[in-house]
Amino acid sequence: MKRNYKFHWLSVVSFFLPLFFLFGIVFLFWLYLTPAERLLLTGISQIRYIFLVSYAGLLMIGLGFSLVWIVHHYIIPTTRLAEEAELIRSGNLSHRIQPAGSPALRKLSEIINAWASTLESEQIDIETKITEARSESETQKNILAAFMAELPEGVLICNLKGKILLYNKQAKLFLAGKKDDDRLNRDQKPGSYQYVGLGRWVNDVVDPHLVQHALNEIKDKLEKKESDVAAYFVISQHERMLRVEAAPILDHLRAFTGFVLIFYDITDQLQKDGRTQFLWQSLTRNVRSALTSIRSAIESLMDYPDMTAERRERLKQLIHTETLNLGKVLDDTTDEYGGFCTDSRWPLVFIKDDELLGIIKKRAAEKTGIELMVDGSLSVGWVRVDTYSITLAWLFILDRLKKTIGRNRFSIRLKRAGRFVGFDILWDGGPIKIENLNKWEGQVVKIGKEGLPFTLKEIMGYHHMDIGSYPGRSSTDPSHIRIFMPAFMVPEPNRKRGVAILPESRPEFFDFDIFHQSGQHPGMDSRRLTDLNYTVFDTETTGLDISGGDRIVSIGAVRIVNAKLLKEEKFDRLIDPARPIPEASTEFHGITDEMVAGQPLIEEALPQFHRFADETVLVAHNAAFDMRLLQINERYTGIKFINPVLDTLLLSAVVHPSLGNHNLETIAKRLGVEVLDRHTALGDAITTASIFLKLLPLLAQRGIYTMRDARRASQQTYLARLKY
Amino acid sequence: MPKTVLIVDDEPNIVVPIEFLMEQNGYSVLVAGSGEEALEIIAKYEPDLVLLDIMLPGVDGYEVCEIIRLNPEWQHMKVIFLTAKGRDVDVAKGMVLGADAYIIKPFSNIDILENVRKLLDDPP
Numbered sequence: 001m002k003r004n005y006k007f008h009w010l011s012v013v014s015f016f017l018p019l020f021f022l023f024g025i026v027f028l029f030w031l032y033l034t035p036a037e038r039l040l041l042t043g044i045s046q047i048r049y050i051f052l053v054s055y056a057g058l059l060m061i062g063l064g065f066s067l068v069w070i071v072h073h074y075i076i077p078t079t080r081l082a083e084e085a086e087l088i089r090s091g092n093l094s095h096r097i098q099p100a101g102s103p104a105l106r107k108l109s110e111i112i113n114a115w116a117s118t119l120e121s122e123q124i125d126i127e128t129k130i131t132e133a134r135s136e137s138e139t140q141k142n143i144l145a146a147f148m149a150e151l152p153e154g155v156l157i158c159n160l161k162g163k164i165l166l167y168n169k170q171a172k173l174f175l176a177g178k179k180d181d182d183r184l185n186r187d188q189k190p191g192s193y194q195y196v197g198l199g200r201w202v203n204d205v206v207d208p209h210l211v212q213h214a215l216n217e218i219k220d221k222l223e224k225k226e227s228d229v230a231a232y233f234v235i236s237q238h239e240r241m242l243r244v245e246a247a248p249i250l251d252h253l254r255a256f257t258g259f260v261l262i263f264y265d266i267t268d269q270l271q272k273d274g275r276t277q278f279l280w281q282s283l284t285r286n287v288r289s290a291l292t293s294i295r296s297a298i299e300s301l302m303d304y305p306d307m308t309a310e311r312r313e314r315l316k317q318l319i320h321t322e323t324l325n326l327g328k329v330l331d332d333t334t335d336e337y338g339g340f341c342t343d344s345r346w347p348l349v350f351i352k353d354d355e356l357l358g359i360i361k362k363r364a365a366e367k368t369g370i371e372l373m374v375d376g377s378l379s380v381g382w383v384r385v386d387t388y389s390i391t392l393a394w395l396f397i398l399d400r401l402k403k404t405i406g407r408n409r410f411s412i413r414l415k416r417a418g419r420f421v422g423f424d425i426l427w428d429g430g431p432i433k434i435e436n437l438n439k440w441e442g443q444v445v446k447i448g449k450e451g452l453p454f455t456l457k458e459i460m461g462y463h464h465m466d467i468g469s470y471p472g473r474s475s476t477d478p479s480h481i482r483i484f485m486p487a488f489m490v491p492e493p494n495r496k497r498g499v500a501i502l503p504e505s506r507p508e509f510f511d512f513d514i515f516h517q518s519g520q521h522p523g524m525d526s527r528r529l530t531d532l533n534y535t536v537f538d539t540e541t542t543g544l545d546i547s548g549g550d551r552i553v554s555i556g557a558v559r560i561v562n563a564k565l566l567k568e569e570k571f572d573r574l575i576d577p578a579r580p581i582p583e584a585s586t587e588f589h590g591i592t593d594e595m596v597a598g599q600p601l602i603e604e605a606l607p608q609f610h611r612f613a614d615e616t617v618l619v620a621h622n623a624a625f626d627m628r629l630l631q632i633n634e635r636y637t638g639i640k641f642i643n644p645v646l647d648t649l650l651l652s653a654v655v656h657p658s659l660g661n662h663n664l665e666t667i668a669k670r671l672g673v674e675v676l677d678r679h680t681a682l683g684d685a686i687t688t689a690s691i692f693l694k695l696l697p698l699l700a701q702r703g704i705y706t707m708r709d710a711r712r713a714s715q716q717t718y719l720a721r722l723k724y
Numbered sequence: 725m726p727k728t729v730l731i732v733d734d735e736p737n738i739v740v741p742i743e744f745l746m747e748q749n750g751y752s753v754l755v756a757g758s759g760e761e762a763l764e765i766i767a768k769y770e771p772d773l774v775l776l777d778i779m780l781p782g783v784d785g786y787e788v789c790e791i792i793r794l795n796p797e798w799q800h801m802k803v804i805f806l807t808a809k810g811r812d813v814d815v816a817k818g819m820v821l822g823a824d825a826y827i828i829k830p831f832s833n834i835d836i837l838e839n840v841r842k843l844l845d846d847p848p
Contacts, residue, residue, distance in 0.1 A: 284808070285779075285808070288808055288829050288830055289735050289737070289738060289829070290737075291829075291830035292735075292738050292829045292830040292831065293735070293737040293738045293740065293741055294830075295830045295831070295832065295833075296738070296741035296742060296745065296830075296831070296832075296833055296836075297740070297741040297744075299832060299833040299834075300741055300744055300745055300748070300833060303833065304748050307744075307748070311744060314740065315740075315741065315744065318737055318740055318741065321737065322737055
């Protein structure tokens with residue numbers, strides 16, 4: 001029963017009950033009177049009725065005032081006190097009661113506040129201890145999560161039904177976004193969006209047939225107890241070719257409980273393979289063609305010596321042309337091949353020649369005591385190296401030089417030599433014999449105890465480099481050996497592996513708890529609120545008059561899965577309302593006409609949001625407003641939101657009926673939620689989501705567990721009658 | 725009357741020595757640089773034998789062979805494919821289409837001559 005009704009009933013009862021008793025006593029008294037006495041009394045009352053009425057009036061006024069006083073000093077403060085105390089008990093320990101009402105109640109409020117303070121400090125203490133205790137296992141989890149996040153491969157972990165339990169950034173990058181046009185022309189709207197997220201379905205981002213095929217293959221292999229149980233397939237998305245490895249996850253009983261999909265980007269490899277193949281084909285075709293004519297012509301020259309001079313000349317000319325062609329074919333092929341096949345299995349990185357020299361100079365001084373004087377050479381290009389092996393190779397060469405010519409100081413000079421960067425090691429005196437260089441090349445690279453199981457020749461081979469010895473020609477050009485390394489003027493960006501940063505708290509996309517979840521569809525109404533997936537959203541508009549033509553300028557949304565807020569899985573779009581935004585609205589949300597110019601229209605954005613919110617419960621603060629907006633747009637977009645809806649404004653009123661103000665900031669403050677980016681769609685959506693999560697346990701205390709309970713309670717709350 | 729051989733290849737430097745070889749051995753020689761040209765010449769002169777390169781721009785060797793075999797009046801016409809080593813699939817496809825022989829590039833003059841003579845029933 002509502003507080004207002006209680007108050008009315010109490011007033012009526014307290015007012016009429018004393019009157020009823022008074023009149024009862026008078027009536028009984030009347031019954032026992034003799035007729036003469038009654039007559040006398042009537043007579044008196046007729047004369048003195050004014051006194052009686054005044055007395056009754058005063059009595060009623062007195063009663064009324066006492067009642068108001070009691071209600072304001074005891075009844076209202078007691079109810080508020082109870083709700084605020086409950087608020088403290090149910091989680092917001094930093095909340096303090098404003099003392100109100102009678103002295104006793106004020107005293108009680110102070111006691112509860114003091115108690116809350118004690119509890120709060122104890123809780124902080126406990127939390128600190130828990131945090132400490134957890135930190136070690138958290139660190140391990142975070143290492144795994146950070147490792148996952150920074151893998152160059154995309155990873156999706158799914159349960160057997162295909163629900164995504166874990167994913168990494170790369171998987172999102174590879175798979176999420178605008179859907180590629182389906183070459184098979186299956187039932188799909190062009191340009192539709194696909195999302196990767198916890199609790200979403202793998203079938204949304206990978207062709208279900210391929211997944212099913214892979215799963216069948218895995219099951220088959222598991223049954224046959226094969227050692228390699230993975231299945232492979234290739235998909236194409238966002239102009240990338242992705243090789244997908246599907247591997248099973250087995251539980252402790254070796255039962256198939258889920259699967260991992262690992263996505264390798266093979267676009268570059270395929271392109272390279274394609275180019276290599278093309279090169280190979282054109283090489284063989286050209287060589288064969290040239291050989292065919294040369295062979296035929298020569299055989300004719302040999303077999304028919306008496307041919308005319310003119311014919312003989314023509315055949316000779318042909319042979320000459322074709323041999324020249326052969327040379328050109330070889331040159332072209334070598335150039336082309338060298339252009340993209342400098343890759344080796346060795347992990348090479350780009351480095352500027354002078355930077356490489358800097359590293360070598362430092363290491364040479366430390367390891368071999370050789371001083372290198374770099375003559376201020378300007379960089380002439382980039383090289384690709386494995387810094388460890390190349391440095392070791394350099395040290396090896398320097399060490400051999402030192403032993404051969406007995407010096408430990410060398411000048412270094414950088415020279416551009418055609419396709420190569422030339423690193424010259426110079427000294428005064430005679431040159432090194434080529435046979436010495438050849439000998440060194442055959443030796444295993446070793447400096448002291450440090451070494452690699454490769455010869456100098458092998459390391460040079462991996463780097464496509466060479467080495468030559470040159471005698472001195474003048475004082476400015478003394479004897480030197482030159483190390484040639486292929487030069488790259490504009491380095492391709494290395495496939496950078498981001499630095500793995502351990503997050504302070506558990507990353508949001510890291511969640512194993514949904515492994516044994518029931519199906520997604522059966523009877524949403526009877527499902528527990530904590531088990532449902534939510535899309536919490538907010539909109540910003542050109543104004544508040546929806547029916548009068550105000551339109552959406554921004555939609556922001558986040559997801560809640562397994563009662564956990566996933567800020568990473570957000571929807572954040574500016575939308576061109578196709579009409580000017582009034583200044584007053586811009587002041588409110590900061591979105592200007594310039595900002596929305598060129599942004600998608602609602603016809604494009606709403607289907608994307610619809611897809612984002614698929615299979616979830618929609619949550620908004622004052623949802624009636626936002627739902628009405630979505631409904632208005634139905635006629636432009638044809639998109640109908642049939643998701644169940646919950647409203648944090650109503651739920652807050654359900655939980656705290658006597659705390660009148662239920663605007664977003666007040667609720668946030670009351671529940672101890674931090675307000676971020678107020679009046680941006682995404683910021684408000686995040687605040688709303690945090691509030692919603694705080695409301696869930698409070699609702700449970702009131703016996704509101706399921707979707708049905710929540711909806712019924714919301715309907716009963718009087719604010720639900722507010723219509724837009 | 726000398727028998728006629730049509731050489732179809734888009735590489736002039738291959739055509740020249742074969743043309744010479746055929747002429748030296750008493751054949752009358754026609755030359756085409758593309759499939760389309762070959763079909764025109766075949767329709768006009770009905771050569772006794774066609775030396776047919778497979779990789780031709782436009783209409784390729786297979787199509788030319790197929791068209792020859794589909795015409796009942798040209799059943800006597802012999803077809804030799806000129807193909808590359810390692811392209812076994814070319815040989816298989818060509819023979820299915822009704823070619824009489826194939827020669828792998830780079831070929832010897834003897835190879836080509838023997839095949840031509842055999843198919844045209846000429847003495848070696």
